[in-house]
Amino acid sequence: MSEVTEKYAPGTPCWVDLMAPDQQAALDVYRDLFGWQGEIGPPEFGGYAMCLLNGKPVCGIGPAMAPPGQPAPPTVWTTYLSTDDADAAQAAITANGGTVMVPVMDVGTVGRMLIASDPTGAVFGVWQPLDFFGAQVVNEPGALTWNELHTGDPAKAKTFYKAVFGADIEPMSMAEAGDYHVLKVGGRPVGGVANLANAPAGMPAHWLTYFAVDDTDSTVDALVKRNGNVLVPPFDMPAGRMSVVADPQGAVFAVIKTKPM
Known part of the structure; x- marks a missing residue:
């Protein structure tokens, strides 16, 4: 763990x-x-x-x-x-x-x-x-493993997250990464940045949560049986096998079985 x-x-x-x-x-x-x-x-x-x-x-x-008088979040x-x-x-x-x-x-x-x-x-x-610092288990099946900013303006995002948090956004060094970028803190990768120029038209900027799983395909099948939806079917990519899904109430997230490092 x-x-x-x-x-x-x-x-x-x-x-x-x-x-x-x-x-x-x-x-x-x-x-x-x-x-x-x-x-x-x-x-x-x-x-x-x-x-x-x-x-x-x-x-x-x-x-x-x-809030009173406001639409549901x-x-x-x-x-x-x-x-x-x-x-x-x-x-x-x-x-x-x-x-x-x-x-x-x-x-x-x-x-x-x-x-x-x-x-x-x-x-x-x-x-x-203060008394609680955040997730106490990560990078294990069933736990948070990656957070990814999807933005139509990576340059503007780079300036913002550097100014507010001191974080850096740098191109990924892998040749197959294309224009994918990495969010770094103290030189250590802590998240990703994807360009919405490569996404379907009209998709808004957002942060995507990835959860680690033992088996991407069986996890997706299990969610579908619970009335979830598949937005991006399971596929292989440099980091592992992943899929983007929505739970029965519409919350979008990704699941991934990562490749051994």
Whole structure:
């Protein structure tokens, strides 16, 4: 098991969560798909459920709740980037062309968070750890393994994430990678950046969450049996065999069986 025992460096994806219209249905689907254990949480945390894999936190699933007079939020997996100072990150986001959607708030004693979009339109979260630093298991079947920014303007994204988080976006060195880029923190790859110029017309900028699996094809088949949808059928690529899917409530994510390094 790839356990994480200390907080993530600023700019590193550290957590993902899903706000679902039917929280219990989502918990049931992902329990069957990935083996997560999670229960609806206490009212003081909005019922937010911490999902565990072998007893370790891997992600969160909460109920989708619309602010008074506002439409329901989209059903999406949100990537959170770690920071040492949420207030400073919020100010930097605004100063560098981003938009703050949910201002900094305290989450009990576990941390501080905000939701924003970058100048290219991709929505992400920011997490300042206090008692809780994020996912404690990664890169194992059923756990988070990669986070990927899809943007129509990689150059603008590069400037933004460098200014706000100190992260670098650099071309991938592999010849077969094409114009794929890598998000790096302290010289270490922590995520990917894909150019929407290669995507179907009209696709908005977004962050895509990848979960590791033992078998991509059987995982996709299992999701289809639970009324999920296949957006990109399983295929082989340099990092392994992957697929892009949507759960029964419409949340999009990717699954991948990575090749041995």
